[in-house]
Structures are given as C-alpha cells and as structure tokens.
Amino acid sequence: MPETTPRRRGEYSKSAQRREDILDAAAAVFSRAGFGAASLAEIAERAGISVAGLNHHFATKTQLLEAVFDRTQRQAETFFQSSDPIELLRSAVSLAAQNASDPLATRFFAVMSAEATSPDHPAHDYFQRRYAETVEQVLASFATLRDQGRLRAEVTPEEAARAYMALSDGLQIQALYDPEAFSQPAMLRRLLSSFLTEPL
Amino acid sequence: MPETTPRRRGEYSKSAQRREDILDAAAAVFSRAGFGAASLAEIAERAGISVAGLNHHFATKTQLLEAVFDRTQRQAETFFQSSDPIELLRSAVSLAAQNASDPLATRFFAVMSAEATSPDHPAHDYFQRRYAETVEQVLASFATLRDQGRLRAEVTPEEAARAYMALSDGLQIQALYDPEAFSQPAMLRRLLSSFLTEPL
DNA sequence: GTCTATAAATTGATAGAC
DNA sequence: GTCTATCAATTTATAGAC
Numbered sequence: 001m002p003e004t005t006p007r008r009r010g011e012y013s014k015s016a017q018r019r020e021d022i023l024d025a026a027a028a029v030f031s032r033a034g035f036g037a038a039s040l041a042e043i044a045e046r047a048g049i050s051v052a053g054l055n056h057h058f059a060t061k062t063q064l065l066e067a068v069f070d071r072t073q074r075q076a077e078t079f080f081q082s083s084d085p086i087e088l089l090r091s092a093v094s095l096a097a098q099n100a101s102d103p104l105a106t107r108f109f110a111v112m113s114a115e116a117t118s119p120d121h122p123a124h125d126y127f128q129r130r131y132a133e134t135v136e137q138v139l140a141s142f143a144t145l146r147d148q149g150r151l152r153a154e155v156t157p158e159e160a161a162r163a164y165m166a167l168s169d170g171l172q173i174q175a176l177y178d179p180e181a182f183s184q185p186a187m188l189r190r191l192l193s194s195f196l197t198e199p200l
Numbered sequence: 201m202p203e204t205t206p207r208r209r210g211e212y213s214k215s216a217q218r219r220e221d222i223l224d225a226a227a228a229v230f231s232r233a234g235f236g237a238a239s240l241a242e243i244a245e246r247a248g249i250s251v252a253g254l255n256h257h258f259a260t261k262t263q264l265l266e267a268v269f270d271r272t273q274r275q276a277e278t279f280f281q282s283s284d285p286i287e288l289l290r291s292a293v294s295l296a297a298q299n300a301s302d303p304l305a306t307r308f309f310a311v312m313s314a315e316a317t318s319p320d321h322p323a324h325d326y327f328q329r330r331y332a333e334t335v336e337q338v339l340a341s342f343a344t345l346r347d348q349g350r351l352r353a354e355v356t357p358e359e360a361a362r363a364y365m366a367l368s369d370g371l372q373i374q375a376l377y378d379p380e381a382f383s384q385p386a387m388l389r390r391l392l393s394s395f396l397t398e399p400l
Numbered sequence: 401g402t403c404t405a406t407a408a409a410t411t412g413a414t415a416g417a418c
Numbered sequence: 419g420t421c422t423a424t425c426a427a428t429t430t431a432t433a434g435a436c
Contacts (some may be wrong), residue, residue: 015401032318034311036237040430053402055431107317111234114314117307117376118232131377154394162374162382163391169373170366176317177331182362191363194354194394215419240412253420255413 019067022047022057027068031108034115035065035122062122069126072105085141086150089192089200092164097185099172106172113169131165138164142195150197160195167191222247222257227268231308234315235265235322262322269326272305285341286350289392289400292364297385299372306372313369335361342395350397360395367391 025046029038040061044054058064079095082088099106116123135158142157151160167188175184193200225246229238240261244254258264279295282288299306316323335358342357351360367388375384393400 018401032315032320033236034234034315036233037235039428041428049401050403051430052404052432056401059431061430107314110314110317111311113373114307114310115232115234117310117373120232128377131374135374135381152394155390158382159387159390159394162371162387163367166370166374167363167366169370170368171362173313173317173369174331174335174362174366177328181335182358187359187362190355190359194352194359218419239410241410250421251412252414252422256419259413261412 018047018049019057022049022054022064023068023071026064027072027108028104030065030068031104031111034111035061036115040064065122066126068108069123072109080137085144086200088138088141089164092168093185093189093192093200096168096171096188100175100179100184103176103179107176110169110172110176134165135161145196152195152197155195163195164192218247218249219257222249222254222264223268223271226264227272227308228304230265230268231304231311234311235261236315240264265322266326268308269323272309280337285344286400288338288341289364292368293385293389293392293400296368296371296388300375300379300384303376303379307376310369310372310376331365334365338364345396352395352397355395363395364392 022043025043026038028046029043033039038061040051040054043064044051047054054064058067080088080091082091112123113127115121116127118124138161139157142151142160145151146157151157155163171184171187174181189200222243225243226238228246229243233239238261240251240254243264244251247254254264258267276295280288280291282291312323313327315321316327318324338361339357342351342360345351346357351357355363371384371387374381389400
C-alpha cells in the first residue's frame, strides 16, 4: 500500500486490532457477569486501555454489547449456507463441536439469551428476532425432510425444529457444568438422528 | 394460643410474611437483572421496606439468593416422588405446565443456571450439584424403562436423560420469547414419547 | 487516540436511635 | 424489627490536556 494513500500505513489495522481486543475483553466480562453487572473498568483493564479510552471507541455500554453481537453474527453467517437440509443438520452438529471448544463464547450466548428474555434488556429484540428466524429456517429444513419421507412420522417438523434448538441450548448448559461427561456433537448427532428414518 | 406464650400472637406469622414478601421481591429482581446487577435497593422497595430493614432479615446479598433457592427447592421437592418411571415423566410434563404459568420463576432459574456456569458465581456449586443429581435420577428412570422394553433401541438411557433436561431448559427459553407459539407441556410430552415405544 | 481528573449517582453494608 | 444516617467503594460517562 503506497504512502500516497490518505490513511497512513498501519494506522487502520492498529485501530482495528484495538477494537478486536476490546470486543474480546467485553465478551469475556459479559459472559461472566451478564450485561448489568459487567463493569467497563474490568473490560478496559482486560483490553489494556483506560475507561476513557474505551469510551472513545464505544460511547455507551449498550453500544459495546451490540458491537459484540455484530461481530459474532458476521462470524456465524458463514456457517449455515447449504440449502440441502441434511447438510444443514450436519452443520448444526459441527457448530456444537465448535461450541464445545469455546466455552467463553458459549457462556456469553447462554447468559445473554437467558437474561434477554426480560423485555427491557438491551438485547431483547435481537434475541427475540433471532429465535423466531431460527425456528423458521430449521422448520423449513425439517419440512423438506418430511416431504422426502426422511422424518419419522411420529414427529412434526415444528417439533423437530424446536427440539433441535432446545437440545442445542440445553446441552450447552450441561456441558458448561460438566465438560467431560459427554460429547456435545456426538450427543446432538444421535438425538437428531432419532427424529429421522436414517442415521445422520 | 394464650398470651402466656413467649411469642406474642401474630408476631411470628407477620415476620414470616415479611420474609416471604422479601423473597418474592428478590426472585423478581434476580430474574431480571441476574445476581450481580440486582440491587438491594430495588428489592427493598418492592418488598416495602428499607435497605437496612432488608439487611436485618438477610445479612448479605448472597444469603438472600440462597434463601430464594431454599424456598423453591422446598416447593419442588414434593413434585418428583413417584418411583414409577412413567409417572415421573408425567410429573416432568406437569412441571412444564407449571413453568409455563409462572414466567417469573422460569426466568429466575434460566438466568441463574446460565450465569452460575461461571465457577465464581455464588450459585455455581448449587447448580453443578443439582444438574449432576438430576442426570442420575432421570437416567435411572430411563434405564428401568429400557429394561422393560419401553425405550426405543436407538436411544440410550443417558441420551434420553440429557435430552429431557436439555429440552426442558431450552423450551423454557423459547417460551419466554414467544409464549403463544407452542404449548410447553404438549411439546415436551410428544418429544418424550418419541423416545419411547409407547405414547406417554 | 489515549490519557488524568472528575462528576454525579449508586452500590452493599454498618452503626445506632427508637 | 425498622428506621435514618453514613460509610467507603464502585458505577457510567464526560471534560480537557497532550
């Protein structure tokens, strides 16, 4: 990148790196304390910056939380792209494997999705929309499977969809309390298979 | 009760009622804010008492949280008493119905079980023990069902036990975001049935 | 962009009167 | 058993120097 560029060399990337550091620190503190009890002082300390410096990048605590969501959202978007329903279920199992290897991110979402059930929580609308969208998407996949005769007759597509989401959320909690007790992806794969006429 | 009793008439019951009021208020605030962000001032205000008066009944915030757990524990103990495994699963469905009618208590446990996955949370040991005990109990029931040939061969007792717990926890979150979308007990009953060789 | 200094409010908890 | 008054610590956010 030549020096004629308006932005001096390294300036942007250094600032962007600082932003990433802050978001890492914020995710860690939010996941442990929840939103309300998380302190900007601790986030700033973890990020190696002062509170005033932190407030320069993110003016308010809520904006900081939203920035953490935006980032993880961008990272997750690449995960569910296949249109083949079986492939999508396999992606879900892969996602469980990723969750098992990243307890911090797992706890962040577990804590936020629980406390954001309160209507006045800053992430309430985000999660309400997110759950509604996920139900729709997974439901569509199971509906396709049913039309192909690959869903067991005892289970409706909606039941399978809500069950998948509940199993995913619930197994993460269990794994956080006892990571050695079971394999999250293996358990999820076998339970999803129990809804199908063929193994996953 | 004659006046010669050391405890004056009505004194105990009034104090006990105040305690109940405080625990109600505490459960409401803890469920919305989590433990760390819950303020004693708000709890005291809801209970119609000063903060100092609150501290007279419960010396510390942690003791207050533990008292809320103790009470709900006592209330829930009467729920799972049957030794017949099918009856125990039916009790689980009834419990889901009760949860659906009490979103405040539901959110209290959802929020606490998520944030207590952090090892330094005041309720961490409580939930870790609670989850381990529940796995054991439900596992034993499904093992009995398997021995009786009432559990589908594709599902192991441990998978069924962890699935039940995950479904229970996960469906509660979904119901908190969209209470009208589905019937929690009906969904749980049908999903549990899908693990069995006979409808529940 | 990052800092020090500071504001204004709130925190959990205690002391002591009644 | 409940109160007022108070404590020291921490909270989010801002102002202004560099």
